[in-house]
Amino acid sequence: MKRHFRELSVAAALLVVLLGLAIVAPAFFQPQPLLSLLTREAPTLVVACGMALVIISRQIDISVGSQFAVCSVCGGLLAAKGWPLPLVFLSSVLFGAIMGAVNGWLVAGLRLPSIVVTLATMVTWREALRWQRQGEFVNLPDGLQWVGLSQIAGQWTLILAALALLVLLALATKHLSAGRFVYAVGTDAEAARLAGIRPQLTIFFVFVFMGALVGLAAMMNVVQSPQVDPKSGSGLELKVIAAAVVGGVAVSGGRGKLWGVFVGLLLLACISPALTHLHIEAYWEKAIQGAIILLAVVADGLRTRKQRN
């Protein structure tokens, strides 16, 4: 109970919001819009899981939005060439992993600060894509949308896939040595090194894994529409970092749980539709999201200060 306090308090906040909506705007709970909302957020959840691991290892990756766009376009082009769907998914994951490996090599191999490295790769991938595609959309072949299923079945598939991945990753971080190492490296890299763990290798693979998840998420997004927007994924990095922070992942590394990230993402995601149903103008969304993030950070700050005293 005490160990999950941070996550539970976010869950409580989410519950309060949902209860409030149930009373004031029951229309929010219509199944079809809700399903659409969750489908839209499914890829974000996948990326947020990766980001949580990156932040737990005391790093940051702000290039995920650009990676997302590159994977989307590349995957879309392969699909347009007639590649079979599983192969397209796999290639996209591979592209993501390669971009992650570039980040990982620069951060862990050359020991450069990840904020600068990923800022540079963020701009590089994005601009390379713009130069290559000139903003052109990729038209996808029929039968790709909703992975060839009906819309409802496709939506459920994506949501359940994202949730399954969340559960799998949450279990893995707790039950695999690799997960333990990520926490150890994020808390104290030198102590981890003295215990025979290789911090730089750990960080490298966290970035590679992050990239692979972005590749997967990109495909989960691509199959939701008939075209690929080369500008997709812009702002994604902020969204997933926000979800991680609100969900209780400490920016100072070493602390956080994936299910907390899930709750944090839901909390941030339901604000926009909630505003619509409450007839509040949409531009309040960012302000409210900002306030929630600030609240989370301040709460964490106060908590660590209390622990220190």
Added chain:
Amino acid sequence: MTKSFGAVRALKGVSFDLHAGEVHALLGENGAGKSTLIKVITGAHQPDGGSIKINGESVSQLTPASAHKLGIACIYQQPALFPDLTVAENIGLRLESASVFRKVNWAIRQQRAAELLKRIGAEISPDAEVRSLSMPEQQLVEIACALGAGARIVIMDEPTASLTQKEQHLLFAVVKDLRASGVGVIYISHRLEEIFALADRVTVLRDGESVGTNKVGEMNESSLIKLMVGREVSAIYPPSESAAGNVVLSLKNLGCAAGGVENISLDVRAGEIVGMAGLVGAGRTELARVIFGITPADSGEILLNGQRITISTPKEAVAHGIAYVPEDRRRHGVILEMPIAHNMTMAIHDRVFPGTWLRFGAERQLALDFTHDLGVKAYGPDAPGGSLSGGNQQKVSLARWLATKPKLLILDEPTQGVDVGAKSEIHKIIRRLAKEGLAVLMISSDLPEVLGMSDRIAVMRGGTITAMLLAKTDAHEVMAAALGKQN
């Protein structure tokens, strides 16, 4: 003057006085209370009791800023300058008023810097970036700052530790100039010859107490060393019961330029505790880091059970059966945020968890076993490392390494900052481990501990082993070797 840190009493009623125009040396073993006394004088620590008088006036609530105003300046071993600014800018920052929007008069700043540097005979350009200066040059800049601030009390903490012979002579000349101009100098050094060359009086601290202030002329090296160690090894240490077996670790001419150790030859046998004595900076921790692959050796050989091995990362050292319980347990020994069970299995994941998944049951059992075996006082395997007392944290750190089933255990200051009860428990554990056939290399600055625990004692000085002594030796002999004097 008294000062305690938690349960540790660092200063137990020390009295110290400094006259204008004298060099007063401060001498003592590691942990005798020199640094604490200096920090109280410079206002970095608030004393728990006692009083400070400067020019006959009582000073209460000394802070670093007010100490500075009172003319107290301290020159540390590692100069605290801004490396990217020039010498003149650094001096200016110390001496000019600190208001935010004042106009900087560059010409005056330059001129003053040049004058101050000239006064101490330093050939340093005021325009040079501090980064480009050598360590002694930076120390001279510090002295120039102190001089420019009109310091009446200058504290020098081992100023010659990194200086060459020639630079030392230059520094001595500067110190003598300071003395001649009426400045009181507190001079801390482990080098006895410097104290005889430079100081007027010498105060020896031991275990947080002053054991005497004497005129240097009335002392000789032997009497000073006697004052420094001057206590009997009490019988609280468990007796050695083990017979030394085969040689486990053998170092042959081992060196590492980056770590500052050279030409180390040493054998450690199974069942034997080899103590490592020496002063801070003698290279003992550095040697441990070389053996453990943190700063890998670049010359010489390491033999483990007679086989030549190379160790270039801690992971390889662990694989070879070497364990290193580091000095700073709060930073490197125990991950404070993690439960003690996680801490204990940190180094043996591939051994306790051979399959895919972690086995929490096995981990818990291992933690319970070690908790029981070593007498760790914690509410359970889930207790975070940070919730334990220092001694218990040290036991957790020890458990992590015993879990690797090592052949060689390197302990770095195993009882530093540990209360008396836990200390004797840790000593008993170390003895038992040796009896069970483990080869133990124990670095310690606690001289009675080294004497009471070791089967043999290696004394280091200046990055190499200067003496191998048998357990029957006494504190005087160890200290003499650590200070570089053979009687």
